[in-house]
Amino acid sequence: xxxxxxxxxxxxxxxxxxxxxxxxxxxxxxxxxxxxxxxxxxxxxxxxxxxxxxxxxxxxxxxxxxxxxxxxxxxxxxxxxxxxxxxxxxxxxxxxxxxxxxxxxxxxxxxxx
Amino acid sequence: xxxxxxxxxxxxxxxxxxxxxxxxxxxxxxxxxxxxxxxxxxxxxxxxxxxxxxxxxxxxxxxxxxxxxxxxxxxxxxxxxxxxxxxxxxxxxxxxxxxxxxxxxxxxxxxxx
Numbered sequence: 001x002x003x004x005x006x007x008x009x010x011x012x013x014x015x016x017x018x019x020x021x022x023x024x025x026x027x028x029x030x031x032x033x034x035x036x037x038x039x040x041x042x043x044x045x046x047x048x049x050x051x052x053x054x055x056x057x058x059x060x061x062x063x064x065x066x067x068x069x070x071x072x073x074x075x076x077x078x079x080x081x082x083x084x085x086x087x088x089x090x091x092x093x094x095x096x097x098x099x100x101x102x103x104x105x106x107x108x109x110x111x112x113x
Numbered sequence: 114x115x116x117x118x119x120x121x122x123x124x125x126x127x128x129x130x131x132x133x134x135x136x137x138x139x140x141x142x143x144x145x146x147x148x149x150x151x152x153x154x155x156x157x158x159x160x161x162x163x164x165x166x167x168x169x170x171x172x173x174x175x176x177x178x179x180x181x182x183x184x185x186x187x188x189x190x191x192x193x194x195x196x197x198x199x200x201x202x203x204x205x206x207x208x209x210x211x212x213x214x215x216x217x218x219x220x221x222x223x224x225x226x
Contacts, residue, residue, distance in 0.1 A: 005131045005134075008128075008129075008131075008134065009129050009130065009131065010129075012125045012126070012128040012129035013125070013126070013129040015121075015125040015195075015199075016121075016122050016123075016125035016126040016129060017122065018118045018121075018122065021118075021121065021198070024202055025202060027206075028201075028202040028203070028205040028206045028209075029205060029209065030209055074202070074206050076202075076203050076206055076207075079199055079202065079203055080203060082128075082199060083196060083199040083200060083203065085134070086128075086192055086195055086196040086199070087196060088141075089137055089138060089141040089187070089189075089192065090141070090189050090192055090193060090196065092141040092142060093140075093141045093142075093187050093189055094189075096141075096142065096143055
């Protein structure tokens with residue numbers, strides 16, 4: 001399986017969880033310290049850290065430690081590749097529908113009235 | 114958990130598999146009979162049917178039986194909702210970066226040369 005496909009697997013799996021999506025939604029508004037982020041969710045810090053791990057391992061989030069504070073930020077490149085994959089399938093499908101429309105219109109024009 | 118969030122969970126989970134993504138890629142080019150679709154993948158029909166089930170249950174694919182032939186087609190509404198979710202987070206993040214850029218530029222203009 002090509003590398004890009006494995007990356008998409010991981011990114012989509014990471015996105016398939018409401019807590020992880022909520023973290024990304026929060027980070028889309030700017031970087032945040034892990035403790036501040038965790039405080040927004042009603043779960044134990046170890047469970048929350050596991051969610052952050054999943055987001056970091058698939059490349060949707062980056063974190064940096066400065067002193068005792070770890071700060072997270074969105075890393076949108078992987079998000080963009082997932083978005084691109086979806087857009088591509090949708091536009092191909094829409095183009096096909098347009099072609100079908102044009103074809104039906106031509107048929108109608110050509111038919112005896 | 115709101116209904117929309119559960120739908121996103123299911124859609125992203127369905128997308129986190131290379132076989133299911135390959136099925137969607139094929140269907141983006143037009144409808145296909147289940148047997149013809151299954152023939153493209155090197156797996157037993159029951160396993161393949163499970164993948165199709167996942168895609169149908171989350172609303173990414175619709176199928177219709179006519180006589181003995183079941184035909185599948187892409188149902189892009191759910192795909193679009195996943196795409197919209199990703200686009201929204203990315204554009205928020207980009208807007209934030211733009212604001213930061215403008216702020217830094219203002220600071221630079223204001224500083225003594």
